[in-house]
Amino acid sequence: MSKDGAFASSLAGVVERLPELVNGDVPLVRRGEFLTADFMIEVGSRAHYVAIVNGRIATLVPGPLLMRSWSFAIRGSEDAWRQFWRPLPPPHFHDIFALAKRGEFRIEGDFRPLMTNLLYFKALLAAPRALKREAHQ
Amino acid sequence: MTLKFDPIMGRYVHVTLQGRQHRVYFEEAGQGIPLLCLHTAGADGRQFRHMMTDSAITDHFRVIAFDLPWHGKSTPPDGWQDEAYCLTTDAYIEAIRTVRDALDLKKPVTLGCSIGGRIVLSLAMRHGEEFTALIGLDSAAYQTGWYDSSWLHRPDVHGGEICAGIVSGLIAPQSPTVNRWDTLWQYMQSGPGVFKGDIYFYRVDSDLRAELAKIDTRVCPLYLMTGEYDFSCTPEDTMQTAERVWGAEVIVMKDIGHFAMSENPLQFRRYLLPLLEKIRAKCSL
Numbered sequence: 001m002s003k004d005g006a007f008a009s010s011l012a013g014v015v016e017r018l019p020e021l022v023n024g025d026v027p028l029v030r031r032g033e034f035l036t037a038d039f040m041i042e043v044g045s046r047a048h049y050v051a052i053v054n055g056r057i058a059t060l061v062p063g064p065l066l067m068r069s070w071s072f073a074i075r076g077s078e079d080a081w082r083q084f085w086r087p088l089p090p091p092h093f094h095d096i097f098a099l100a101k102r103g104e105f106r107i108e109g110d111f112r113p114l115m116t117n118l119l120y121f122k123a124l125l126a127a128p129r130a131l132k133r134e135a136h137q
Numbered sequence: 138m139t140l141k142f143d144p145i146m147g148r149y150v151h152v153t154l155q156g157r158q159h160r161v162y163f164e165e166a167g168q169g170i171p172l173l174c175l176h177t178a179g180a181d182g183r184q185f186r187h188m189m190t191d192s193a194i195t196d197h198f199r200v201i202a203f204d205l206p207w208h209g210k211s212t213p214p215d216g217w218q219d220e221a222y223c224l225t226t227d228a229y230i231e232a233i234r235t236v237r238d239a240l241d242l243k244k245p246v247t248l249g250c251s252i253g254g255r256i257v258l259s260l261a262m263r264h265g266e267e268f269t270a271l272i273g274l275d276s277a278a279y280q281t282g283w284y285d286s287s288w289l290h291r292p293d294v295h296g297g298e299i300c301a302g303i304v305s306g307l308i309a310p311q312s313p314t315v316n317r318w319d320t321l322w323q324y325m326q327s328g329p330g331v332f333k334g335d336i337y338f339y340r341v342d343s344d345l346r347a348e349l350a351k352i353d354t355r356v357c358p359l360y361l362m363t364g365e366y367d368f369s370c371t372p373e374d375t376m377q378t379a380e381r382v383w384g385a386e387v388i389v390m391k392d393i394g395h396f397a398m399s400e401n402p403l404q405f406r407r408y409l410l411p412l413l414e415k416i417r418a419k420c421s422l
Contacts, residue, residue, distance in 0.1 A: 088310055091366045095306025098368035101283040115288050116295070118302025 011078055012062065014085060014128045015041060015048045019057040021127040028127075029055040032120040037113040040068075041125075042075035055120070072109035074125070080104040085128045096125060145189045147210075152235050154206060154214075155228055161236060162210035163203035167195025170269065170420055171245035172413075173237060174202040175253030177396065178339060179289075179300050179332025180323045181209025184250070187402035193410055197417055198246070203236050205229075207331050222334035226343050229256050230263065237267075246416055250274035251395060252339050254370065257359070258378070262348055265357035270416045272360045275367050275395050277374035278345035278381070286340070289333040297325035300332045307395035309366035311404075320399045346381075354384030358419070360412055361385055364393030388412070 022028060032055025040063075041048045047063030049070060061068075076084070076099060083093035092098045099105035107114070114121050147164040164182055166189035174185040182202030189200045204211040207222050233256065237245060246269050249257045254276030261271050288299055301321040308317050324332070352359060359382060363375040372389045379385040390397060390408050397405040 091309075092368045092371070094310050094366060095368065097283055097303075097306050101281070101368055111288070112293070115299055115302075116293070118299060119305060122302065122305060 011043050011081060012046050012048075014081075014131060015043060015046075016060065016062070017131060018050070018124070018127060019060050021130060022124050023056050025123075025127070028120065028123050031055065031123070032117055035113065035117045035120060037117075038070045039109075039113070039121075040070040040073040042073060043081045044078040070109065071113045072107060072111060074105060074107050076105040084126070085131075087129050089129070096122060143186070143190055144195065145186060149210075150236070150239050152239050154232055154235060157214045159206050159214055160212045161203055161206065161232075163201055163236065163240070164189065165199060165201040166190065167197075167199050169197045169199055170417065171242040172198040172200045173233070173242060173245040173247045174200060174398075175233065175247065175249030175256065176202065176204070176208070177251035177253060178335030179208075179304075179327045181205075181211075181327075183209065183323055184320070184396065184399040187405075188398055188409075191402075191406060193406070194413060198413065199242075201240060201242065201245075205232060207328060207334070213328070222328075222330050224252070224335050224338035224342075226256070226259055226338065229338060230259060233260065234264065234267070244269045246270045246272065246413075248272040248274065249276075250398065251370070252335050254361075255339060255343050255345070258345050258349070258352065259343065261354075261357055261359050261382075262345070262351040265353060268357050269420060270358045270360065272362065272412070273375075274362050274397055275364065275370040275375070276361045276378065277363075277370045278349055278378045280370050280374045282340055283369065286333050286336045289336070290330040296329045296332075297327065300324040300327055304395070307367060307369055308400045309364060309392055309394040311392040312394065312400040316400050316402065320396050323399075349378065349381040352382045352385070354382065358416070359385045360388065362388040362390055362397065362408060362412075364390045364395060364397055366392070366394040369395055 035055055036053050038051050049061045049068050051059045080099055083089055096105055100107055145164050145166045149160050149162050152159055152161055176182050176184050181204040185202040188194050207213045254273035257271040257273040301324040304324055305321055361375050361379055363372045365372055376387055379387045388408055392404055393401055
């Protein structure tokens with residue numbers, strides 16, 4: 001596997017750790033207890049479909065999937081996500097809206113689930129910062 | 138058992154603003170040179186409590202922070218239930234000057250953050266001779282919007298949760314967890330539509346880019362302090378403003394976001410104390 005391919009693969013591995021990171025975080029699950037929604041994370045060209053039921057990640061499925069719907073999607077380059085997931089992200093790579101303002105992230109679709117549960121989603125998306133893995137250091 | 142009290146005292150003062158009676162809450166601590174503090178949008182004077190409990194500041198400065206009408210413990214004017222709160226430059230300046238005069242503050246040093254950082258630029262343009270020094274935190278003549286403020290006040294979104302969620306990213310990741318959530322708690326307590334009404338001032342009513350030449354820092358020194366993690370008012374926004382104001386001094390604060398005095402008081406004082414010392418030295422000349 002090329003260096004770039006290994007890098008992308010390890011970032012996908014980070015995404016796939018989300019269920020254990022989120023479902024094991026009792027305060028975070030409580031924060032999302034009234035949330036049931038589907039959304040999509042795209043890291044580079046790799047999509048992952050996330051189904052949340054009452055604040056827990058019920059399923060996380062790597063794409064591409066045909067005809068899978070989602071309420072909103074958050075998309076960014078591999079480098080943008082790598083910076084965002086650093087344990088101490090650099091200025092203006094530390095927040096999804098900071099990255100959106102820079103044009104590094106695109107957030108699309110129905111914003112209502114995101115905005116009604118904004119602190120929850122921000123914590124969910126930043127959860128991989130707790131991982132100290134070579135892929136995002 | 139010895140009880141611990143903060144040295145902060147709070148009172149209400151009754152003033153007329155925009156032709157209507159207002160009951161304005163303020164807190165203060167310390168003695169010496171008056172240092173009037175202006176809170177951020179959708180928040181209140183509690184943001185300055187760490188400055189008010191720092192004897193390195195209060196030994197030399199009388200630190201005063203008031204809650205703008207509609208904010209914190211200041212009551213909205215009678216009839217508020219039928220109005221949409223909307224802050225304007227003129228109303229903001231009137232509130233600052235009226236409270237200053239009501240409390241008999243002679244030429245105060247005035248420090249404002251965010252919308253407070255914006256209004257100090259207008260104070261410098263219009264009333265610089267009335268202030269000893271002006272300090273703008275996260276201050277710029279203009280900055281690009283980064284969210285749709287209509288999300289801040291609508292019945293299907295919890296106002297406190299969304300306001301805190303929006304501003305949470307403006308806090309630097311290095312800021313202590315306790316201070317981060319203390320800062321967000323204040324946003325969660327803001328009245329419905331108040332943050333949105335302040336943002337009107339910020340986004341619509343105060344593009345000052347064409348007027349910066351009116352500022353004369355020989356009349357009143359201007360200091361602009363911005364956190365490196367602030368992506369709402371970036372250090373570049375502040376520097377672009379300072380480039381057009383002769384004599385304005387810029388301080389970029391490391392490991393700090395948009396709420397310096399509230400999100401990381403210890404880091405902030407590393408930058409603030411030398412500046413206050415400099416201002417104090419000028420006052421004693």
